[in-house]
Amino acid sequence: MTVIDQPAAGLDVEEARRVRRERLERIGRWALPLxxxxxxxxxxxxxxxxxxxxKYILPRPGVVLQTMYDDAGLxxxxxxxxxxxxxxxxxxxxxxxxxxxxLFAQSKWVEMSFFPFAIVLQVTPIVAIFPLINIYVDNQTAxxxxxxxxxxxxxxxxNTTLGLNSVDRNLLDMFKLNGATRWQQLRYLRLPAAxxxxxxxxxxxxxxxxxxxxxxxxxxxxTGQSSGLxxxxxxxxxxxxxxxxFAALVLISLTGILIFLVLSLVSHLILRRWHESAIKQxx
Numbered sequence: 001m002t003v004i005d006q007p008a009a010g011l012d013v014e015e016a017r018r019v020r021r022e023r024l025e026r027i028g029r030w031a032l033p034l035x036x037x038x039x040x041x042x043x044x045x046x047x048x049x050x051x052x053x054x055k056y057i058l059p060r061p062g063v064v065l066q067t068m069y070d071d072a073g074l075x076x077x078x079x080x081x082x083x084x085x086x087x088x089x090x091x092x093x094x095x096x097x098x099x100x101x102x103l104f105a106q107s108k109w110v111e112m113s114f115f116p117f118a119i120v121l122q123v124t125p126i127v128a129i130f131p132l133i134n135i136y137v138d139n140q141t142a143x144x145x146x147x148x149x150x151x152x153x154x155x156x157x158x159n160t161t162l163g164l165n166s167v168d169r170n171l172l173d174m175f176k177l178n179g180a181t182r183w184q185q186l187r188y189l190r191l192p193a194a195x196x197x198x199x200x201x202x203x204x205x206x207x208x209x210x211x212x213x214x215x216x217x218x219x220x221x222x223t224g225q226s227s228g229l230x231x232x233x234x235x236x237x238x239x240x241x242x243x244x245x246f247a248a249l250v251l252i253s254l255t256g257i258l259i260f261l262v263l264s265l266v267s268h269l270i271l272r273r274w275h276e277s278a279i280k281q282x283x
Contacts, residue, residue, distance in 0.1 A: 059243040064250060067243035075232060075244075079251055082228035085141070085213040086259075089148035093205050096149075097156025098198065105164035105190060106182060115161075122154035126212065130219045144216040144228075151212030152205040159201030163194025199267040206259045214252060 041061050047053070048060045055063050068075060100118075104111035121129075126147050137143045167190050175185050217230030229248045236245035 056240045056242050059246055063243050064246045068247040068250065071244055071247065075229070075247060075251060078227065078229045078232050078248075079255065082210070082213050082217070082230070082252075083255070085144045085148050085216070085228065086210045089145055089152050089212060090206060090209040092145070092149050093152040093156050093209065094202065097153055097201070097205075098160050101157050101160035101164055101194075102186065104161050105186070111161070118154055118157055121150050126151060126215055127219050130216070134220070140220065143220055144213060147216030147219070148209050148212035151215070152209035155201040155204040155208065156198070157201075159197045159204075160194055163197025164190045166197070167193045196267075196271060199263075199270065203260060203263045203267065206263045207256050210252070210256050210259060 045060050045062070048058055059067070100114070104115065129150065130143075130147060133143055133146055137146060164186075171189060172185065175189055180188075213228065214230045217228045218234065229252055232248045233245055236242070236248065
């Protein structure tokens with residue numbers, strides 16, 4: 001091998017190592033969490049067996065899955081009710097949060113005047129606000145929707161406002177020098193710059209909207225066949241039906257994970273061609 005060939009051979013080795021490392025990372029990204037989850041479920045099952053724990057205290061994973069299958073009609077109909085509140089509140093949070101953030105970006109006086117009220121809604125526990133909502137709102141669905149919206153609204157507003165205000169000042173000055181109107185600055189500069197921040201807030205708000213919907217059902221004490229998963233949990237707790245309680249909890253957890261994954265995929269598809277956070281980095 002000549003001296004000239006040696007660096008090329010070294011580069012090939014480094015490239016092979018990099019490809020191998022990336023392949024292992026891709027596998028590990030889903031294999032490690034899956035392995036830990038399987039181990040946790042196995043330990044859960046063994047603890048129930050080793051200690052002879054009755055199923056009304058801690059059911060085995062197999063019993064929970066069987067209950068989920070046996071009560072699928074009841075549980076999944078309740079899941080649809082919870083999902084309706086979740087997605088409606090998320091949609092309203094996006095509309096209200098983005099709209100108000102744009103208004104804040106156009107006027108500092110408006111931001112200074114109204115942003116503290118948004119903070120008040122964020123830091124006040126929903127269980128403290130609900131008695132007032134219960135007095136002034138008659139419709140049960142509207143009560144739940146308003147509670148879930150309050151929880152999901154602030155991350156959208158806060159992140160989008162931050163993004164709109166994080167525009168490169170040099171680009172902003174260039175737009176102004178070229179006579180761009182405030183609408184043109186918003187459309188062609190501020191909104192694209194705020195997109196990663198908005199999508200980050202959307203991923204947070206997606207999970208919070210589900211939490212808000214479930215907590216609102218708990219606080220409202222919703223009952224009946226047309227109520228959500230929280231009512232199934234409350235009912236199962238009163239009846240010491242731990243398998244159904246765990247089945248409802250598993251459904252809520254899986255739904256939250258699915259919402260996060262879908263919103264992460266949407267964020268990646270939107271940003272992958274132009275933003276540094278989604279572009280694959282060379283190592």
